[in-house]
Amino acid sequence: MLLVKLLFRNAFRQRLRSILTIAATTIAILAFGFLRTIVDAWYSGVEASSPKRLVTRNAISLTTPLPISYKDKIKKVRGVSLVSYGNWFGGIYISEKNFIPNFAVEPASYLELYPEYVLSAEEKKAFLQDRKGCIAGRKVAEEFKWRIGDTIVLKGTIFPGEWEFTLRGIYRGLRPTTDETQLFFHFDYLNERLKKIYPQRADHVGFFLIGIDDPRRAAEISLEIDSLFKNSLAETLTETEKAFQLGFVAMTEAILITIKLISYVIIIIILAIVANTMSMNVRERLSEYAVMKTMGFSWPHISVLVFGESLVITTTGAVSGMILTFPAAKIFVDAMGTLLPVFNITEKTLILDFIISIAVGISAGLLPAWKAINVPVQRALTKIG
Numbered sequence: 001m002l003l004v005k006l007l008f009r010n011a012f013r014q015r016l017r018s019i020l021t022i023a024a025t026t027i028a029i030l031a032f033g034f035l036r037t038i039v040d041a042w043y044s045g046v047e048a049s050s051p052k053r054l055v056t057r058n059a060i061s062l063t064t065p066l067p068i069s070y071k072d073k074i075k076k077v078r079g080v081s082l083v084s085y086g087n088w089f090g091g092i093y094i095s096e097k098n099f100i101p102n103f104a105v106e107p108a109s110y111l112e113l114y115p116e117y118v119l120s121a122e123e124k125k126a127f128l129q130d131r132k133g134c135i136a137g138r139k140v141a142e143e144f145k146w147r148i149g150d151t152i153v154l155k156g157t158i159f160p161g162e163w164e165f166t167l168r169g170i171y172r173g174l175r176p177t178t179d180e181t182q183l184f185f186h187f188d189y190l191n192e193r194l195k196k197i198y199p200q201r202a203d204h205v206g207f208f209l210i211g212i213d214d215p216r217r218a219a220e221i222s223l224e225i226d227s228l229f230k231n232s233l234a235e236t237l238t239e240t241e242k243a244f245q246l247g248f249v250a251m252t253e254a255i256l257i258t259i260k261l262i263s264y265v266i267i268i269i270i271l272a273i274v275a276n277t278m279s280m281n282v283r284e285r286l287s288e289y290a291v292m293k294t295m296g297f298s299w300p301h302i303s304v305l306v307f308g309e310s311l312v313i314t315t316t317g318a319v320s321g322m323i324l325t326f327p328a329a330k331i332f333v334d335a336m337g338t339l340l341p342v343f344n345i346t347e348k349t350l351i352l353d354f355i356i357s358i359a360v361g362i363s364a365g366l367l368p369a370w371k372a373i374n375v376p377v378q379r380a381l382t383k384i385g
Contacts, residue, residue, distance in 0.1 A: 007308040011316075014281065018313060021277040025317025025357070026324065028270040033325045033353050034332075035263040037345055042249060042256060044342035048177040049242035051215035053113060056208040056225060057244075059235040062088075065204035066234050068191075073228050074208060079221045082211035084109035086187060091154030091163060093144070100140055102154060102183040104190040113211050116174040123148070123169030131189050133168035137180035141170045152183075159190065161197070176344045210238070267356060270314070274364035278310050282368035289372040299373045306372050310365035311358065318357030322350055 012018050040047075056074065058064035068085065075083050086105035093100050107128055111117060119127070119135065127133045136146060146152065150167045165185050173180045187205070194202040212221055222238035229236045239247075249256070282289075289302055325345055333343045 003304070003308070007305070007312050010281075010305065010309045011312040014284075017277060017280070021273055021313055022317040022320070024273045025270055025314055025360075026320040028266050028273075029318045029321030029353050029357065030324050030328060032263050032266045032270075032356065033322065033345070033349050034328060035259050035266070036349050036352065037325075037329060037343065039256060039259055039263075040346060040349065041343045042252065044177050044179070045245040046242055046249060048116070048175070048179070048342075049240070049245050051218065051240065051242070052212055053241040054210040054212060054218060054222060054225075054238055055241055055244040056210060056236050056238040057206070059226075059237040062206065064234070065201075065206055066208070066236065068203045068205050070229065070234075070236070071208065074210060074225055077221060077224050077228070079212050079214060079217050080210055080225075081213050082109055082113060084113050084209040084211075085205040085207065086110065086209070087190065087206040088158070089154070089156070089163075089185075089190070090158045091156050093152065093154055098144070100136075100183050101179075101181060102185070104187040105184050106187050107184070110184065110209065113209055116178045117171040118174050119169045119171050123171075127168040130166060130168055131186050132164065132166055134165040134183055134185035135169040135171055136167060136183045138170055138172050139180040140183065141167075146170070154183075159194070159198075159201075161193075163190075163193075177342055179342060209241075267360065270356075271360050271363055274310060274314055274360055275367065277313065278306070278364050278368040279371075281309065282306060282372050286372065286375045290375055293375075302372050303369050306369040307362060307365040310368070311361035314357040314361035314364070315354075318353055322353050325349075325353075 056066070056070075058066050065087075071083050071085060074080060084106050086103050089102045089104050091100075091102050092098065111119070111124065117135075117137075123135070127135050134152060136152075140146075146167055148167055148170065152165045152167055154163045154165070155161075156163055171180070191202055210221075210225070212218060218240050222240075225238045226236050292302060329343060329345055
C-alpha cells in the first residue's frame with residue numbers, strides 16, 4: 001500500500017505535466033478503441049453468420065436474378081434441411097437520406113432460418129397472415145417512431161413505384177451482433193405486382209438461403225447445388241453465409257486497412273508522449289536515485305519506481321479513455337442512424353485497450369529506468385544543491 005501511494009505521488013509530482021500526459025493518453029486510447037469498434041462494426045455481419053446457413057446466388061453477380069423454380073431442386077439435395085429465398089428491394093423511405101436495408105422474403109422459412117430475429121407470437125402470426133404486412137428492426141422503428149399498425153410507404157428504385165406496407169411486428173436481436181435496422185416484407189406481394197407491371201421480372205429471386213444439417217458438409221453441399229445448374233442459362237455460386245458476408249467486406253478493404261493503420265499510429269503516439277514525460281521525470285530525479293543507490297537500494301527497487309510511475313500514468317489515461325468510449329459511441333451511433341447497424345463496445349476492445357496501456361507503460365519506462373539504474377553516483381550527487 002505504501003508503494004502504491006509512493007508511485008502516485010511520484011507520478012503527480014509535476015502535476016501539470018502529468019495531467020497533460022494523462023489527458024493525451026485518454027484521447028489516444030479513446031481514439032484507438034473507437035477505431036477498433038468501427039472495424040468490428042464492419043465485420044458484424046460476418047460475426048453474426050451461422051455455419052449452418054448457405055447462400056446461393058447467380059454466378060455472374062448478385063444483381064443477376066435466378067428462377068424461383070430452382071428452389072425445388074435445391075430442396076432435394078442431401079443435407080439440405082430448409083430453403084428460403086428473397087430479393088434486395090432497395091426502397092427509399094421518405095428521402096434518400098433514410099437508408100433502410102429492405103428485403104422481399106418468403107416469410108415463414110426466412111424466420112425459421114433466422115431465429116435471432118425475435119418476434120412475439122402475435123406479431124409473427126399477424127405478419128405471416130398479412131401479404132402486405134412487414135416487420136422492422138427495433139432500432140429503425142425507434143428512429144422513425146414506427147408503431148405496430150403504421151402504414152409504411154417505400155419508393156422503389158430497383159422496382160419502380162410506391163409500395164405500401166403495414167407494420168405487423170418489430171423484431172429484437174437475440175444477440176448484440178444481430179442487425180436491428182432491417183425491414184422485411186412478403187416476396188409474394190412483390191412478385192404478384194411484378195406479374196402485372198413487369199412480367200419478365202416475375203418469378204425470379206436474388207438469392208436462396210439454405211439451411212443445412214451438418215456444417216462440416218457445407219463445401220460438399222455447395223458443390224452439389226452448383227452442379228445441378230452447371231451449363232444452364234443461370235449458373236449458381238453457393239457459399240457459406242460467412243464467405244458471402246466477407247465478400248461485401250472485401251469491397252471496402254482499403255478503408256479497413258487505413259483505419260487499422262491509423263490505430264497503430266495512435267499507439268506509437270501514446271508511446272512517444274509517455275516516454276517523453278518519463279524521460280523528463282527521471283532526469284529531474286537522477287540525484288534521488290543516486291542517493292537511493294548509496295543507501296543500498298538495488299536496481300530492482302529503482303526499476304519498480306520508474307516502471308510503476310509510468311504504468312500509473314498510462315493506466316489512468318487508459319481507464320479514462322475506456323470510460324469515455326461509451327458516451328462517444330452513443331453520440332456517434334445517434335449521428336449515423338442506421339448506416340452502422342451494429343456498433344457495440346466489446347469486451348475484447350476494452351481488454352485490448354488495457355493491454356496496450358500496460359505495454360506502452362513498460363516500453364516508455366525502459367530507457368528512463370536504464371538511466372536511473374546506471375546513473376554515476378558521484379556525478380549525480382555533485383548536482384545536489
